[in-house]
Amino acid sequence: MSTKTTSTPTTNTTTHRVPNFSAGPATIPTAVLERAQSELLDWQGRGMSVMEVSHRSKEYVAITEKAEAKLRSLMDIPDNYKVLFLQGGASLQFSAIPLNLLNGGRGDYLTTGAWSGKAVKEAKRYEALGLGAVNEVATGKDSNFTDVPAQSGWSLSEDAAYFHYCANETIHGLQMFEPPQVDAPIIADMSSCILSQPIDVSKFGMIYAGAQKNIGPAGLIIVIIREDLLGQASEWCPLLMNYEHQAEKGSMSNTPATYAWYLAGLVFDWLEEQGGVAAIGKINQQKADLLYKTIDDSSFYNNPVAPEYRSIMNVPFTLANSNLDKVFLEESEAAGLMNLKGHRDVGGMRASIYNAVPLEWVQQLVDFMIAFEKKHA
Numbered sequence: 001m002s003t004k005t006t007s008t009p010t011t012n013t014t015t016h017r018v019p020n021f022s023a024g025p026a027t028i029p030t031a032v033l034e035r036a037q038s039e040l041l042d043w044q045g046r047g048m049s050v051m052e053v054s055h056r057s058k059e060y061v062a063i064t065e066k067a068e069a070k071l072r073s074l075m076d077i078p079d080n081y082k083v084l085f086l087q088g089g090a091s092l093q094f095s096a097i098p099l100n101l102l103n104g105g106r107g108d109y110l111t112t113g114a115w116s117g118k119a120v121k122e123a124k125r126y127e128a129l130g131l132g133a134v135n136e137v138a139t140g141k142d143s144n145f146t147d148v149p150a151q152s153g154w155s156l157s158e159d160a161a162y163f164h165y166c167a168n169e170t171i172h173g174l175q176m177f178e179p180p181q182v183d184a185p186i187i188a189d190m191s192s193c194i195l196s197q198p199i200d201v202s203k204f205g206m207i208y209a210g211a212q213k214n215i216g217p218a219g220l221i222i223v224i225i226r227e228d229l230l231g232q233a234s235e236w237c238p239l240l241m242n243y244e245h246q247a248e249k250g251s252m253s254n255t256p257a258t259y260a261w262y263l264a265g266l267v268f269d270w271l272e273e274q275g276g277v278a279a280i281g282k283i284n285q286q287k288a289d290l291l292y293k294t295i296d297d298s299s300f301y302n303n304p305v306a307p308e309y310r311s312i313m314n315v316p317f318t319l320a321n322s323n324l325d326k327v328f329l330e331e332s333e334a335a336g337l338m339n340l341k342g343h344r345d346v347g348g349m350r351a352s353i354y355n356a357v358p359l360e361w362v363q364q365l366v367d368f369m370i371a372f373e374k375k376h377a
């Protein structure tokens, strides 16, 4: 593993690229896009693009195998886990999880924000069909999802088939850095925090993540699942959503999202060049610390999330005077800082600072925030 610790490349001299804080689809490393651009028309000297070849061709399969191997190495994924590259977004997994894993048992769900809320809501539909029981163990709703309810108050099932939670609530900016200690196999939605810092995969039964936050393009979803959890899908489970079937087929039961998969592989190469997950994790922490310090040092800005759960990927913040929201967005955009508008459920601003956002962009944002406060406070 390289020990290079330079931050991510920003722009070259010919291309116009701006600081982009979009929550998703999100910014992709410029170096990756340049590489994709350079081989778009003529991939590997074949006179055609990677989009224009069979997904079953030897050359394409080699790309997918390399992408999987890179991801396994970056995340240190143990051999008894399958890695699937599927479609339908993280949202389709809200259905796939009960269809594959409920199996007449009980699914425990912790609700800490919008995404885990949608997951339990979707699972309840399968409870209604008789596939098993769905139990919301606790919800952080009373705190407006700024805190995680204490585990002593959770109503955990005795023999749960699984325990589902969202490791990083993209909208509320609430991150659980360690999985909770429960007996059931843990399923984590890591759509907006996968590869952002080292984790111990062996603590999880299943991890899933849509690609368009921290990996690359939309249209691809990664499922990492422990082998002993395969093989219990309901007969209602559509074949394409059946994890065991997709594992047997190398995620190619039908045509996969070939270009997105290829691009994900380029992002994994790039991440390795940055020094891997531990190295990028350090930069992510610096970016988050810088932004939260700016917010906390001022009474003009506010972030309501309990400090131990503040996300290092999505940082929502409000202005003390919400009448200035519009002005903030206009002036930040004029300064070339893009996509800072908060989600409508939370309001205010949100800066998403995924792996592909370099420290310099966050520094520019912080400089802008300090200047904006001076001007308008």
Ligand SMILES: *Cc1c(COP(=O)(O)O)cnc(C)c1O
Residues within 6 Å of the ligand: 024, 088, 089, 090, 091, 092, 115, 166, 168, 169, 170, 189, 190, 191, 192, 210, 213
């Ligand atoms: C974006 C997101 C989703 C939904 O992803 P889709 O690809 O739109 O289905 C689910 N969970 C989390 C945590 C997300 O950030």
